[in-house]
Amino acid sequence: MQLVVLKLGGSILGKLPTQFYRIIGELLNKRQCLPIIVHGGGPAINQMLDSxxxxxxxxxxxxxxxxxxxEIAEMVMSGQINKQIVSEFQLAGVNSCGLSGVDGKLxxxxxxxxxxxLGFVGEVEKVNTEILTTFLEAGVLPVISPIGTxxxxQxxxxxxxxxxxxxxxxLEADLVFVSDVDGVMEEVHGQKVLLSALDEQQIYERIACGNIYGGMIPKVEAAIKGLVNGVKRTxxxxxxxxxxxxxxxxxESRGTSILLRKETYDEPVHISE
Known part of the structure; x- marks a missing residue:
């Protein structure tokens, strides 16, 4: 069955409609796919550090x-944000369980x-996939905070x-970055244009000229790395x-698909100001 990892950015967490949680639950309950949630929490961490x-x-x-x-990052992401997301899924009728990467050496x-x-900034060396498949087989949605051990x-x-x-x-899964924008946007003749697909070369050209910037850069770079290493679609x-x-x-084609090689793209979708 199709596995899908959905990364929820910190900027979208407070905006997600109830329908989002219900739809993810329906996908799991009807076995249309097996979703896994990974979340961030940058804005909330910034706020706590400042305070x-x-x-x-x-x-x-x-x-x-x-x-x-x-200590603050773990408290905010694993303690506060993770449980808020789990609560939203539970309210939407979705059986879910919050985990951090520390649990079960995930x-x-x-x-x-x-x-x-950089101090205690880590990168993942190994994923305990067994714990995730156990939850999914039981019909439980894993919600993961990105704190590792x-x-x-340490x-x-x-x-x-x-x-x-x-x-x-x-997991050799599909990967979706859930943001608060439609995808990678570009201004063409005064209009905002959604780029329906970008390959690796086009991405780095746009990073170099500043069309892709800020928080979008780690998303597209992570997408490319994933595709090189077994991710099916992103x-x-x-x-x-x-x-x-x-x-x-x-x-179906939605948002901005990230590709490793140049393929035939759909025409850009024009978004009104």
């Missing part, structure tokens, strides 16, 4: 994670930076896009249009 006057630095888009920052991790300048019990803060990609790779979709997720599951 506690804890330094909040970033290097190349990655949060420098000191012991203090790690996300066995190593440091992402041997120089130490190494063999010695916890790591993991970029949510990277964690979702690692899980999708391990797309960036708008969580405010949950029907697009169903269409994607059914093989």
């Amino acid at each position: 506690l006057h804890i330094p909040n630095e970033k290097v190349d888009g990655l949060r420098v994670t000191t012991n203090s920052v790690l 996300l066995q991790s190593v440091t992402a930076d041997e120089t130490g300048k 190494d063999l010695f019990g 916890h790591y803060n993991i970029n949510g896009d990277s964690a979702a990609t690692a899980i999708a790779q391990a 797309s960036i979709l708008n969580g405010l249009k949950p029907e697009d997720i169903v269409a994607f599951i059914n093989g």
